[in-house]
Amino acid sequence: MSDLIVLAFDNETGAAEMRDELIRLQKQELIELEDAAIVVRKPDGKPKVKQVASLAGAGALGGAFWGLLIGLLFFAPWLGLAIGAVSGAVAGKFTDIGIDDNFIKEVGDTIEPGHSALFLLIRKITPDKVLEHVQKFNPTVLQTNLSAEDEAKLRAAFHHEDDEAVSE
Secondary structure: OOEEEEEEEOOOOHHHHHHHHHHHHHHOOOEEEEEEEEEEEOOOOOEEEEEOOOHHHHHHHHHHHHHHHHHHHOOOHHHHHHHHHHHHHHHHHHOOOOOOHHHHHHHHOOOOOOOEEEEEEEEEEOHHHHHHHHHHHOOEEEEEOOOHHHHHHHHHHOOOHHHHHHHO
């Protein structure tokens, strides 16, 4: 089962910087991301969504393989390759896996202009090692599907002085 975590940042670049760090940590096998997305709310109030992985590219590659194979069977490998790549890209473009796009847009509408949010669907994590690398980004936990206890631990790891002011 994967865990959904939504983190907010008080600037436009915080989400992208933390995403880049998490991708680097993924290469070290400290975290395994199933999906990730960024929402940046521009100063004019318009949210911009950036998906981390492109499914269209993966679909095109898979479609090209199957198209080439089918093309070889019918003695038209290049035609099969082209048709397979196009159909695979279209299928990948319209396949929605991971974090729900409507949820991303909904949360994107709630963050302040000039701020950003990072949506993470985490399959596997080594919490202590990952947290020591990402605390410097100073995110605020917006939402999770973690247990109340685990969410409290996550919020404590990203403890802010302004959180104390809110609780007083």
